[in-house]
Amino acid sequence: MRITVDTDKCCGAGQCVLAAPEIFDQREDDGIVVLLTEHPPQHLRAAAEEAAQVCPAGAITLALQEAHS
Amino acid sequence: MTAPATHETEDATPFTARRAPGCPFDPPPAHRALLPDGDRPAAPPTRVRLWDDSTAWLVARHNDQVALLRDERISADSRRPGYPSVSEASLATRAHNRTFITMDEPEHNEERLRFTGAFTVRRIEGLRPRVTALVDGLLDAMAAAGPPADLVQAFALPLPSLVICELLGVPYADHGFFQRCSRVLIDMRSTPEQALDASQELVDYLTGLLAAKQRNPADDLLSRLATEYVATGIATRDECAKQARLLLIAGHETTANMIALGTCALLRHPEQLAAVRDGDEQQVAGSVEELLRYLTIVHLGRRRTALADIEVGGVTIRAGDGVICANDLANRDPEVFPDPDRLDVGRPARRHLAFGSGPHQCLGQNLARLELRLAYPALLRRFPGLRLDQEFAEIAFRDEMLVYGVHALPVAW
Numbered sequence: 001m002r003i004t005v006d007t008d009k010c011c012g013a014g015q016c017v018l019a020a021p022e023i024f025d026q027r028e029d030d031g032i033v034v035l036l037t038e039h040p041p042q043h044l045r046a047a048a049e050e051a052a053q054v055c056p057a058g059a060i061t062l063a064l065q066e067a068h069s
Numbered sequence: 070m071t072a073p074a075t076h077e078t079e080d081a082t083p084f085t086a087r088r089a090p091g092c093p094f095d096p097p098p099a100h101r102a103l104l105p106d107g108d109r110p111a112a113p114p115t116r117v118r119l120w121d122d123s124t125a126w127l128v129a130r131h132n133d134q135v136a137l138l139r140d141e142r143i144s145a146d147s148r149r150p151g152y153p154s155v156s157e158a159s160l161a162t163r164a165h166n167r168t169f170i171t172m173d174e175p176e177h178n179e180e181r182l183r184f185t186g187a188f189t190v191r192r193i194e195g196l197r198p199r200v201t202a203l204v205d206g207l208l209d210a211m212a213a214a215g216p217p218a219d220l221v222q223a224f225a226l227p228l229p230s231l232v233i234c235e236l237l238g239v240p241y242a243d244h245g246f247f248q249r250c251s252r253v254l255i256d257m258r259s260t261p262e263q264a265l266d267a268s269q270e271l272v273d274y275l276t277g278l279l280a281a282k283q284r285n286p287a288d289d290l291l292s293r294l295a296t297e298y299v300a301t302g303i304a305t306r307d308e309c310a311k312q313a314r315l316l317l318i319a320g321h322e323t324t325a326n327m328i329a330l331g332t333c334a335l336l337r338h339p340e341q342l343a344a345v346r347d348g349d350e351q352q353v354a355g356s357v358e359e360l361l362r363y364l365t366i367v368h369l370g371r372r373r374t375a376l377a378d379i380e381v382g383g384v385t386i387r388a389g390d391g392v393i394c395a396n397d398l399a400n401r402d403p404e405v406f407p408d409p410d411r412l413d414v415g416r417p418a419r420r421h422l423a424f425g426s427g428p429h430q431c432l433g434q435n436l437a438r439l440e441l442r443l444a445y446p447a448l449l450r451r452f453p454g455l456r457l458d459q460e461f462a463e464i465a466f467r468d469e470m471l472v473y474g475v476h477a478l479p480v481a482w
Binding site: 009011012013014015017018019021025026027028029030031032050053054056057058 | 138139178181182183185186188189190191192419420424425426427428429430431432434435438
């Protein structure tokens with residue numbers, strides 16, 4: 001599982017932090033997403049998927065290619 | 070006399086906020102019929118006629134709304150000719166509402182990001198002890214004065230008012246004034262004159278506060294606006310007063326109505342009430358999402374204008390057309406929420422659109438969540454015998470307000 005974030009799209013709603021605080025944080029001054037780990041462990045997959053799904057700006061992308069390797 | 074060619078406005082069904090008698094928690098049946106139900110398939114987006122006889126597309130499906138609200142070809146600018154305004158009063162005050170919520174990129178995010186730092190998950194979590202103390206204080210006072218009580222006046226309205234006042238640096242002693250102005254502004258029956266007067270009063274009041282904060286800054290948002298934006302020339306005091314007006318109104322009306330209407334819904338569903346009362350922190354958090362979904366108090370849809378032709382749900386929305394993303398319907402879409410008309414605080418409801426979607430999604434959503442997560446269980450634990458002190462059929466619901474809820478909620482215990 002590989003996660004990418006688009007900080008230009010991010011509107012600082014914080015939904016990703018609610019869904020997966022182990023993977024996402026927010027910059028203190030403007031709330032823009034901070035990716036804590038690009039390759040989170042497999043047990044966080046559901047949380048990562050929820051984060052991508054509820055992100056209002058569609059700023060989070062999940063690539064699952066490593067699941068097959 | 071020759072009949073005029075049929076104009077599409079004559080075919081369009083009227084947009085309505087009227088709910089079915091006895092079903093105050095469910096979207097208007099006329100709109101509800103757009104969603105699939107059993108064997109009935111979903112209807113495509115449809116034209117509706119608004120209060121001023123203009124038309125707009127009413128979009129019902131969850132996935133269509135998410136796609137549209139994230140689409141860069143859609144505008145939130147209420148000055149565009151095709152913009153579907155909610156009422157004559159809101160049309161009259163749109164200049165005062167010229168803030169990030171009615172701006173497009175790049176202007177929108179530039180202005181919004183001035184505020185997001187104050188509403189991050191971590192910053193809001195830091196308010197937990199203070200909000201807990203405010204909840205306890207109000208419940209103590211309610212217990213000492215009653216029963217009975219009007220839950221709106223005793224608890225639901227003062228709590229978010231106190232919180233947003235402290236955050237902004239607005240004296241709570243002025244709550245009678247700003248709550249009255251806010252009520253006029255979100256009442257669809259207000260005349261343009263009444264709405265303009267109320268709006269101007271609020272802007273003048275906040276302009277005065279900003280000037281005072283510039284001289285004597287404190288640790289609050291108005292002081293930050295005054296020192297970092299007004300004093301430096303980045304923004305005018307008038308612009309900042311309009312932003313403060315938005316935060317003040319949005320900060321208390323919405324959460325107040327969620328607390329009161331949510332309590333009302335729980336009192337009608339005792340097994341759900343028990344689950345919230347006895348739930349752990351995580352269960353309560355989930356319950357709040359379900360109540361946000363089920364009640365969708367911002368009930369008149371997210372309003373936009375198409376900037377280009379956009380294909381959605383089997384229709385083509387033309388450039389310039391108005392669009393209403395009916396988030397109350399999205400939140401009852403059976404493809405996303407099975408058995409959608411059932412209040413089930415145990416269900417996963419996080420995909421709800423109660424806060425909207427796209428870059429305009431509610432700035433204060435995590436503050437609302439914190440207040441609701443603390444308010445419901447504290448109220449239900451303090452008053453285990455809480456009950457309606459009025460016939461359910463007699464309760465006055467807020468069909469005619471931009472934010473749905475109850476006008477009053479008489480309770481006893």
